[in-house]
Amino acid sequence: MAVAGGCGAARGVSQGFRFTLQSHPAAPAPAEFAVVVTGRATASHLELEYRFEGAAAAEVRAATRAGRPTRRDELWQYTCGEIFFAAVTRPEYLEFNFSPSGDWAAYSFTAERSGRRDHRWQGDAPLVRWDAVRHLLQVALPRAAIVIDAEQALQVACTAVVEHADSSRSFWALQHGQPKPDFHARAGFVARISLSTYEVS
Numbered sequence: 001m002a003v004a005g006g007c008g009a010a011r012g013v014s015q016g017f018r019f020t021l022q023s024h025p026a027a028p029a030p031a032e033f034a035v036v037v038t039g040r041a042t043a044s045h046l047e048l049e050y051r052f053e054g055a056a057a058a059e060v061r062a063a064t065r066a067g068r069p070t071r072r073d074e075l076w077q078y079t080c081g082e083i084f085f086a087a088v089t090r091p092e093y094l095e096f097n098f099s100p101s102g103d104w105a106a107y108s109f110t111a112e113r114s115g116r117r118d119h120r121w122q123g124d125a126p127l128v129r130w131d132a133v134r135h136l137l138q139v140a141l142p143r144a145a146i147v148i149d150a151e152q153a154l155q156v157a158c159t160a161v162v163e164h165a166d167s168s169r170s171f172w173a174l175q176h177g178q179p180k181p182d183f184h185a186r187a188g189f190v191a192r193i194s195l196s197t198y199e200v201s
Helices: 055-059
Strands: 017-020 034-041 045-053 080-087 093-098 104-109 127-131 136-142 153-163 169-173 191-194
Touching: 034 153, 045 080, 080 136, 093 136
Parallel strands: none
Antiparallel strands: 017 034, 034 045, 045 136, 080 093, 080 153, 093 104, 127 136, 153 169, 153 191
């Protein structure tokens, strides 16, 4: 994948990408807090890191590690990293959620917030780890899971929900276009990825 800061131009295929997310103004985040998503594609996985940075990062509430992490709904109600994929010319899209507990969720939609189903694929489940010292959520998402149709170019939205020490939540995305947080709005799918060439723009 190429380096991209926000939606910058592709520059190389080996260094990965880095996006600084924006908090939604309707749910203000603490001062001195930021969410940065980095990632790179390998032959078998899309590797993601959700970094919680700044003085307030130590106060992020993270779910306790599950004994046997599994597919689980409603992860978005607590701290979790998310990523959405859509074919450029079609309404269908995929949603993945990743919890510090190690649990994960995967859904397919036929259109915006319509036709939701559990998304299933042949092969391994996502691997999710939480580093409490570095406030870092690490994900290895199998490339086999990122299948929508024959198109190579994908629209992507990197997002996160963060629960803070006072039980408030902030909502982070590459771009917000609605009065209330709404990660499903296609206006937020502003990155472009081609996994076949590891490129981002």
